[in-house]
Amino acid sequence: MINSLENNDKKNTCSFINKLIRRYNMPYILMKVNYPGTNKSNEITNSIIENLDDIMSDIFSPFIVFKSLRITEEGPVVTFVLDKDPMEIKKTTVEIEDKHILGDCVNIDVYDKDMNKITRQLMGYPPRKCFICDGTAKNCMKKNAHGNDRIIQYVVGKYREYMENFHGKKV
Template sequence: MQSIFLTGEPQSIPDVLAAKDQRAALQAEIFSQNPQGTLLDVKLNIPGPIKNNHYLQKLFAKGCAALEQDLTAQGLKYFLVNGWDRSSGCENFYLLNDAAKSVKEVAIEFEDKNKLGRLFDADVLVKEQPAALSRSKLGCPRRHCFLCERPAKECARSRRHQVAELQDYISKIYEEEFN
């Protein structure tokens, strides 16, 4: 198995933080134009300095197509407001007129139902709440780590796994999806 992380522009912590600030600004702009809407912000969870390349773009596109299919199957109508393909990663911003809880339920199912969905972070936001709607508010279990059964945030904070191990896992998923 070949690593899919051999190409791409390495991102520094300031690069990642700048992308986070740009994301927040775009979210605020979307809500200023659509204050009653539900925003679904979708990106990949990618460990290490390489956040985007042609392999990750293919994973992102395939995953977004599956998510869009799930939304449609549940009768949720979405509009792609903006899509980014930057060195800091790919990201789609979907606007819906449906209840945030309904959108989050579809997002959770997408994130949990298969290996490809597990690579994604699908945040659901509404203007009146300062943070994304959490799984715990819906009584859903926390996300598990790619490599073990511990909570993902716990493994990420403690750096329990080497970046290379996590990248190998993602490379394997790419191989399974496209080869």
Template sequence: MPMYLSSASNAVVTLPQLLASRDARQKRQQEWLARHAITLISFTVVAPGPVKDSVLTRRIFNHGLRAIRHLAELSGWEIKHQNCLAQATGPEALLAINALPGAVKQATIELEQNHPLGRLWDIDILTPQGEILSRSDFALPARLCLLCEKTAAVCAREQAHPFAELTERMEALLNDADNSGAR
């Protein structure tokens, strides 16, 4: 049964908290792989700015979780275990899925590219051995910025765009998804 998150904390998050959260996520991933020994989907939301857990990110997260579950259902992949975490550093989900990692990664890349909110999702696929599959493994370029044609990593590093413009774009994408009835 899916678990969707509500009631965001709206807490301001510091860089040390983000780094600690990333380390904790990697530890959780390794624990899941040790326990379940099948393909692991690790899902988070791309959230610029100091607030990572907001009503906006929760709504984007819930859309993403539904889309991943729908993809698994359409593909005939069994989700063996699922856990969602509500954290100040942003919502997270782990899904142990009985499917080949490469097929899951290709399908989730397509989901990220074709869903109205896909650009706002970070869907990592880990093999049972703990290898993270990346877009470059499939000869795909880095993801682009929400607002311009540069790579997202460059714009984030340079803080090239005002937070208000990024948030406005995120809200517009969410409204598009809501209005289209996207899964």
């Protein structure tokens, strides 16, 4: 049942994106939390996405044409449509993924107005590293190399570190 719900959510997301592309004909961003399992929308994932949504909104504010936060079976998903060069957008999102304390916890996918994904490799960046073993994230995800509990533990730990260091709050 969960797989069919996730597939429906992916179809709904694709339909939503298709409507945005037809309406705006501009690049867009999809941001999701890297959180395994069936409970992808919870206090931690929602807070992570809200904090990074605020940062992304600040960075891209002059270029935002449309923004949406949706809670789906895939977890919280933020969509931005930006009036900005997709290559420049990708440079910025790679910096967020690589340098922000919560960057490991999210995937920020950038697409051009023709729905072509702007990848790290296309931009000349190395593949994204796994935050647990330093292998490539893509290979570890395919192999389910670290198990859900270890990944959840890492994400929760990063969130706690962020909240304590930047907001002075114990979680």
